[in-house]
Amino acid sequence: MGGYLSYNQLPRYEDPEFIIRKAVIVTPYPGASAQEVANEVTDRIESAVQMMQEVKRIESVSKQGYSEVTVEIKMEFARTHGELQQVWDILRRKMADAQRQLPPGSGPILVNDDFADVYALFYAVTGEGFSERELYRYVDQLSKELALVPGVARTALLAAPEEKIFIEISKERLAHFGIGIQQVYQVLQQQNMISIAGDILSDGMRVPVIPQRSVTEFSDLKNLQIGLGADNTVLRLSDIASVTRGYADPPSMLMTFNGQRAIGLGISNVRDGNVVNMGKAVDARLQALENLRPVGMELHPISLQSESVDQAVSAFVANLLAAVAIVFAVLLLFMGLRVGMIIGFVLLLTVAGTLIIMLIDNIAMQRISLGALIIALGMLVDNAIVVSDGVLVRLQKGEDRQTAVSAVVRSTIWPLLGGTLVGILAFSAIGLSPGDMGEYAGSLFWVILYSMLLSWLFAITVTPMLCYQFLKAPKNTDAAKPSRLTTAYSSLLNWVLTHRALSIVTLLVILFSALGGLVLSSRVLCQTLNDLSLWWIFICHKARIFDAPLKYWR
Secondary structure, eight states: OHHHHHHHHSOBOSSOOOOOOEEEEEEEOTTOOHHHHIIIIIHHHHHHHHTOTTEEEEEEEEETTEEEEEEEEOGGGOSSHHHHHHHHHHHHHHHHHHHTTSOTTOOOOEEEOOOOOOOSEEEEEEETTOOHHHHHHHHHHHHHHHTTSTTEEEEEEESOOOEEEEEEEOHHHHHHHTOOHHHHHHHHHHHTOOOOOEEEEETTEEEEEOOOOSOSSHHHHHTOEEEEOTTSOEEEHHHHEEEEEEEOSSOSOOOEETTEEEEEEEEEEOTTOOHHHHHHHHHHHHHHTGGGSOTTEEEEEEEEHHHHHHHHHHHHHHHHHHHHHHHHHHHHHHHOHHHHHHHHHHHHHHHHHHHHHHHHTTOOBSHHHHHHHHHHHHHHTHHHHHHHHHHHHHHHTTOOHHHHHHHHHHHHHHHHHHHHHHHHHTTHHHHTOSSHHHHHHHHHHHHHHHHHHHHHHHHHTHHHHHHHHHOOOOSOOSOOOOOHHHHHHHHHHHHHHHSHHHHHHHHHHHHHHHHHHHHHHHHHHHHHHHHHHHHHHHHHHHHTOTTHHHHHHO
C-alpha cells in the first residue's frame, strides 16, 4: 500500500531536473562603437565579476551599443537552487557597484538568470478577422486565469504585439513656433513622474495631496500643453507633432500557425511538481473557460509535455512490470513454485520500498530513475535466491527448520552484504560524479543503492521468515545422481583450485588479450567510419545532395 501511494505522489518528468548555473549580464550603451563598448563597459563588468570566488567562467560579447557578459558559477557553490539564488544576489550587488563606474549614457545593467523554466505546455492562439489588440487582450486574460491553476509556476506570452505610441515631431513647426526639442522632451518626461504636492492635516490624519495628471487617455496626449507660441498662444502637442498609436515595427518576434498570425502561450510547472497532474488541471480550467473565448479564436496545442511524460512513464512502468513478470516466471520455472513465490513476493516488496524511499528523498519518476529500477531488477533477487536455496538444501538434508534458517542467515549475512556493496559501487562513479553527469544521471546510482540495500535487508529478515513458514523438504531426501554438467563443472573447479598459478596466468593473458583486441578494434572501427563518411560525402557531392550526410549521420 505504501508503494502504491508513493507511486501516485511521486513527481513525474520526462528527463531529470538539473540546475543551470549561468547568468547573462546585458548592458546597453547607445551610440557607442563595439570597441568603445568593450573598453568602457565590458572590461569593467568583467573586472567586477572576477572578484567573486564563485565564478567558474566568464564569456563576453561586445557589439555596437550593446554589451553581453555570460557568467558561469562553480558547482560547489551552488549545489541547490537556494544556494544559487544567494550567488545571484551577490552578483547583482556587484553589478550595482559597477554601475557607478560606467560612462554616462550607459546602462542600466540587467542580470538575467531565469533560464531554468521550461514551458511544459505551449499553445498558439489564432483569431482570423480579429485585430492584434483584441487577440492580445484575450491571450493576456487567459494567461492570468491559468496562472492561478494549482501546479502552474508562471505563464508567459511569446510573439505578443508591443503596443507603442509614436510621436513624430516636425522640425519645421518647431522652428515656426520657436520651441526647442528639449522643451518637448521635458514636458513628456514630467507626465510619467508621480509627485506629492504636500499633505493636509484633517481630523488628526495627514492626507497626501497628489496633483491630478493631465494625461489619462490617449486623446489627452494630443491636447498636452507644450508651451506658449510667439503670440502667447497655447501650443499643444498635436500642433507640432503627429501622435499615433500602433505596434513596434519591426516586431521583435513573429509567430504564425498554419499561415495565420498567432500569439504563443507558455505554461511552466512548479519545481518538484507533477507535470502530469498540472496538465490535467490546466486542461480542466481551459474547458471551464471555453465559453469566454470569442467565436473565431482558436487555441492550438503545440507541445504538451504532460501527455508525453505520461506516455513515457507508462511505457517505463509497463517495461518494469514486464521485467518483474519475466523474472517471476523464470523463478517459478527453475526454483519451483514455493521458492518462486517467496522470491517474487520479496522482489515486489523491494520495489515498493524503493518507491517509498524515492518519495522521501524527492527522486522523481523519469527516464533515469525508472531505468535504474529495470537495471537493478536482475540483481534484486540474488540475495533472496541465496538465502532461500540455502534453506531448501539444509531442509533436504533433514535439518530442523529453525536450525536451517538460523544457520543460513548467520553464514550468508556478511558475504551477501559485501556482494551487494560491490554491485552498488559499480555505479558510484555516476552518482558521485561532481560534474553535470552526476547531477543529471545521479538518480541512477541512488535508486540502485536504495533498492539493493533493501534487497539485502529483506533477504536476511523477510525471506527467512517466509522460508520458515512455507518451505517444505521433499519427501525423497536421497541424494540424486549428479548430472553431466554438474560433474564437468566440479572437475573444472577442482583443476583450477589445484593449479592456481597456471590459472592466474591464463586469466591475465586472456585479460590483456581482450584489452589489446579492444584497442585494435576501435582503431579499425574509427578508420572504417571515416572512410565511409568520406565516401558518402563524395557521392552526395556528385549528386548535389549537400544536406544528406548531416541528416543520415546524425
